[in-house]
Amino acid sequence: MTRFTITLLVFAAVAVIVLIVIYNGLVYKRNRVRNAFSSIDVNLRKRFDLIPSLVETVRGFAKHEEETFTRLIEARRQIDSGELNESQRFRVEEQIGPRMHRLLAVAEDYPELKSSSHFLNLQRNLTEIEEQISAARRAYNAAVFEINNAVESFPSNLIANAFGFMRHDFFEASDAVKDPARVRFES
Numbered sequence: 001m002t003r004f005t006i007t008l009l010v011f012a013a014v015a016v017i018v019l020i021v022i023y024n025g026l027v028y029k030r031n032r033v034r035n036a037f038s039s040i041d042v043n044l045r046k047r048f049d050l051i052p053s054l055v056e057t058v059r060g061f062a063k064h065e066e067e068t069f070t071r072l073i074e075a076r077r078q079i080d081s082g083e084l085n086e087s088q089r090f091r092v093e094e095q096i097g098p099r100m101h102r103l104l105a106v107a108e109d110y111p112e113l114k115s116s117s118h119f120l121n122l123q124r125n126l127t128e129i130e131e132q133i134s135a136a137r138r139a140y141n142a143a144v145f146e147i148n149n150a151v152e153s154f155p156s157n158l159i160a161n162a163f164g165f166m167r168h169d170f171f172e173a174s175d176a177v178k179d180p181a182r183v184r185f186e187s
Helices: 003-059 063-081 086-107 117-152 156-163
Strands: none
Touching (some): 003 117, 063 086
16 A cells, blocks of 8 residues: 555545544534423423413403413413424413413412412412423523534534534524513403
């Protein structure tokens, strides 16, 4: 073997090793995004399962808040349909948070409801789940940041494009969700 052939083989071997390392890094980052999304999904499922109990508990006291109940249940049905892609689901999920806060604000107007141990337990569970959802969303966005950087940066972008690795959308709250909640009680 000539020196040129050996150099060519060494160069090819290094190139293959670099390709493998970059590809495996992209797979790792993609799996982190999937894991983070799954973590959000688990917590959203907990909240999703809590909604009917909370709505029914408050509904018994606040009959005039039917629109709040209806919108909350409709958002829950959309999610349960399984027909939403990742970003559509995020948009529907971000509507649930303010509606849940509205539901809890309505409960403030009913002292006997606020003192109900069942309602207090539901409220405590909801608060805990919302904190877990928030942490899971932060982890998801961190994982998305990593994979998006890898998909867009040279030389990993060449490998990402060749093997179909895609950018992911960050979880971002819409402008409507960023606005402070407005609660109005009629006497």
